[in-house]
Amino acid sequence: MELTIDQALQQGVTAHKEGNLQEAERLYRVVMQSQPAHPDANNNLGMLMVKYHQSHIALPFLMTALEGNSNVEQYWLNYINALINLDKLDIAKKFIKKANKAGFFGEKFDTLSARLLSPVQLHAKGEIFQAQDGHYFDFLKALHQNIYEVYFEIGTRTGDSLVLSQSPSIAIDPFFKLKKDPIGKKDFCLIFQETSDSFFENTLPKFSHLKCQLAFIDGMHLFECALRDFINLAKISSEEALFLFHDPIPWSYRMATRNNKTLPRNNAWTGDIWKLVPILMDAGMKDNINLLTSAPSGLLAILNPEKKLIAKLEESYDEICAEWLDVELSQDRLLDLYQRNVFVKPEMYLRSLEKISFGDRVGDISKQWVSQ
Numbered sequence: 122m123e124l125t126i127d128q129a130l131q132q133g134v135t136a137h138k139e140g141n142l143q144e145a146e147r148l149y150r151v152v153m154q155s156q157p158a159h160p161d162a163n164n165n166l167g168m169l170m171v172k173y174h175q176s177h178i179a180l181p182f183l184m185t186a187l188e189g190n191s192n193v194e195q196y197w198l199n200y201i202n203a204l205i206n207l208d209k210l211d212i213a214k215k216f217i218k219k220a221n222k223a224g225f226f227g228e229k230f231d232t233l234s235a236r237l238l239s240p241v242q243l244h245a246k247g248e249i250f251q252a253q254d255g256h257y258f259d260f261l262k263a264l265h266q267n268i269y270e271v272y273f274e275i276g277t278r279t280g281d282s283l284v285l286s287q288s289p290s291i292a293i294d295p296f297f298k299l300k301k302d303p304i305g306k307k308d309f310c311l312i313f314q315e316t317s318d319s320f321f322e323n324t325l326p327k328f329s330h331l332k333c334q335l336a337f338i339d340g341m342h343l344f345e346c347a348l349r350d351f352i353n354l355a356k357i358s359s360e361e362a363l364f365l366f367h368d369p370i371p372w373s374y375r376m377a378t379r380n381n382k383t384l385p386r387n388n389a390w391t392g393d394i395w396k397l398v399p400i401l402m403d404a405g406m407k408d409n410i411n412l413l414t415s416a417p418s419g420l421l422a423i424l425n426p427e428k429k430l431i432a433k434l435e436e437s438y439d440e441i442c443a444e445w446l447d448v449e450l451s452q453d454r455l456l457d458l459y460q461r462n463v464f465v466k467p468e469m470y471l472r473s474l475e476k477i478s479f480g481d482r483v484g485d486i487s488k489q490w491v492s493q
Contacts, residue, residue, distance in 0.1 A: 126152055129148050129151045129152050130148070130159075130165075132148050133147075133148030133149045133151075133165065134165065146166060146169050150166065158188075160190045160193070160196070161186070163182040163189070164182070164196055164199060166179075167180070167181075167186065168183075168199055171199070171203055172259060173259075173262075173263060174255060174260060174263035174467065174471055176203040176207050179203050180204070183196070183199050184200060186199075194220075194225050194229075197219075197220040198229055198233070200216060201217060201220070202233065204216065205233065205237070205466075206467075207468060207469065208469055213237060214234075214237055217230055217233060217234055236254075239459075240464060241456070241459045241460060244456050244459055249372050249455065250459065251370075251372035252370050252372075252416050252418060254415060254416065254466050254467055255416065255468070256417075257418075258281070258282065260415045261337065261365075263471055264471065264474075265285045265288070267480030267481055267482060268287055268481045268482070268483055269334040269335040269481075270288070270289070270334040271288065271290070271291060271331050271332060271333055271335075272286045272288040272290045272291070272333075272334070272336070273333045273337075274286070274290065274292045274293065274336070275336070275340045275350050276339035276340035276367075277292040277293065277294040277303075277312075278297065280292070280303045281300065284303055286307065287306050287307060287483060288307060288308075288334075289308045289309050289310075290307050291310075291311050291313070291328075292310065292311070292313070293315065293316075293320050294314065295314065295315060297312065311328075317346075318349070325353075332359045333358045333362060334362050334363070334480070336362070336363070336364045337365045338351065338354075338364065338366045339368070341392070342368060342381070342390060342392025342393075343379060343392050343394075344392070344393045344400070344445060347366055348434075349438070351364055352435050352438065356431060360425075363422060363425075363479065365421065365423075366394055366397060366420065366423075368390075368394045368418045369394045369397065369398060369419050369420070369421040370391070370412060370414070370418050370419030371391040371450065376389050376390050376391050377391055377392070377393055377449075377450040378392075379393055393448075394421070395450065396445050396448065397421055398410065398412065398461060400441055400445060401423065404433065404437075406426055406430060409423050409424050409426050411463050412465065413466075413470055414465070415467045420467070424474075
């Protein structure tokens with residue numbers, strides 16, 4: 122029995138809410154086959170594309186929805202949000218003014234307006250920048266649409282990020298609490314319940330043929346631990362490799378403490394991962410570093426670091442730790458972080474990876490991890 126337009130749309134919305142995004146997309150497109158300019162179907166499909174970190178594809182759908190019914194506040198919000206995701210800030214500012222003229226104001230539009238300001242501009246107003254350009258899980262999911270030689274993850278715990286990987290994977294955590302099957306479509310998934318220091322010293326030598334092409338480091342939230350993990354992974358990296366660190370952008374001074382026991386229970390904590398930015402830039406990696414503004418606390422991305430710089434970093438590790446251990450996040454330190462000019466929208470970073478063909482499309486990967 123063929124679905125009516127209303128039935129297809131409602132089923133699409135239900136699938137969307139349940140997280141079945143592929144089915145939702147199919148149903149929205151069914152609606153648009155009959156009514157190409159259907160506002161709700163275009164808006165909802167556009168929002169799916171935004172969820173996939175594909176705002177550049179979403180914009181025409183979101184504009185069709187807005188042109189179809191400019192009396193819906195959410196259509197304005199969604200279109201402006203997509204513009205901001207693509208760093209089209211001047212255009213976004215114009216559309217906020219258009220929305221205001223159409224009678225739309227309030228906290229949601231104030232939030233969008235705040236996202237037009239750079240970290241330095243916010244600092245000048247006495248405010249702290251907070252990353253809000255899509256959730257980091259959605260960025261990781263978009264990144265994992267490709268296959269990598271081997272994916273390493275340090276600090277897996279529940280496995281929520283590990284399950285996103287379709288690549289051969291290595292997961293390291295001293296105490297796993299896996300919620301889902303971590304293997305999925307991976308060629309293999311090796312799980313090591315130990316500290317990363319133990320893994321690199323005792324376990325990795327048994328798997329010396331493996332190379333790291335993509336890594337996600339989300340362990341102790343202390344800069345010296347993350348730095349040590351980075352050095353160890355970079356030494357076994359592929360010729361092209363990307364390293365991601367969680368929590369480099371705190372939105373309060375308090376959450377950047379090294380001792381999370383000083384925070385109220387369940388409060389957000391980034392630790393002092395932010396220190397890696399000045400440390401690695403000062404070590405010569407300025408051209409390799411970006412801070413991705415993924416909610417809630419950003420991602421530090423390091424692409425293709427030179428092995429000679431890694432060697433120097435390892436040599437000076439103790440000296441670096443001694444210099445930075447007691448440094449606390451202050452207004453001046455925060456301004457220095459902001460002025461380093463490495464902030465980038467996560468969607469724009471994905472587009473830059475596409476330009477250099479980082480990773481392989483699903484189905485195109487040869488099993489390079491196999492020992493020759």
